[in-house]
Amino acid sequence: MKKSPVFALAALSIFALQASFAQASANQTVNLTVNSVYKIATSGNPAPLTITTGTAGTDNLTAVSDNSTTYSITQNFANTVKITANLDAALSSGYTLQLNLASTKGTSTGTIDISNATSGSAVDVVTAINRGADAGQAITYTFGALASAGTMSSTNKTVTLTLTN
Numbered sequence: 383m384k385k386s387p388v389f390a391l392a393a394l395s396i397f398a399l400q401a402s403f404a405q406a407s408a409n410q411t412v413n414l415t416v417n418s419v420y421k422i423a424t425s426g427n428p429a430p431l432t433i434t435t436g437t438a439g440t441d442n443l444t445a446v447s448d449n450s451t452t453y454s455i456t457q458n459f460a461n462t463v464k465i466t467a468n469l470d471a472a473l474s475s476g477y478t479l480q481l482n483l484a485s486t487k488g489t490s491t492g493t494i495d496i497s498n499a500t501s502g503s504a505v506d507v508v509t510a511i512n513r514g515a516d517a518g519q520a521i522t523y524t525f526g527a528l529a530s531a532g533t534m535s536s537t538n539k540t541v542t543l544t545l546t547n
Contacts, residue, residue: 420545448523466544477525491507
């Protein structure tokens with residue numbers, strides 16, 4: 383008995399049809415979490431602020447400024463975060479250090495005196511910061527002194543910028 387080529391072709395077609403319906407699959411459960419992220423960074427340190435002149439007859443010496451540094455933040459927590467600033471130790475009477483942080487995500491408090499702001503009395507410099515990122519925002523320092531305060535040897539002060547809610 384001879385097998386018909388039509389029968390062989392039909393058998394192959396049925397086998398191919400059954401093979402195309404065969405499937406293999408596997409499932410996985412992936413647990414996803416995004417924690418609160420608070421990140422702040424600066425571009426470096428400002429240039430030295432050295433007062434070298436004043437106007438005859440006035441106690442206020444000519445203040446000096448630097449706006450060569452920037453800061454960047456990223457936060458995903460809430461629309462109520464802010465940046466505070468403080469010094470490692472207060473400046474002596476007669477010397478002032480002012481700070482101004484620009485912001486496109488929050489509200490800058492403008493130029494603010496941080497001369498006496500220490501870790502226990504940090505001052506707000508940017509408030510109402512929305513979720514997201516704010517990159518390359520200008521930092522401006524202004525250093526002033528009274529002639530009556532005398533000279534000041536080169537002194538390093540650490541300014542701490544804190545992103546907080």
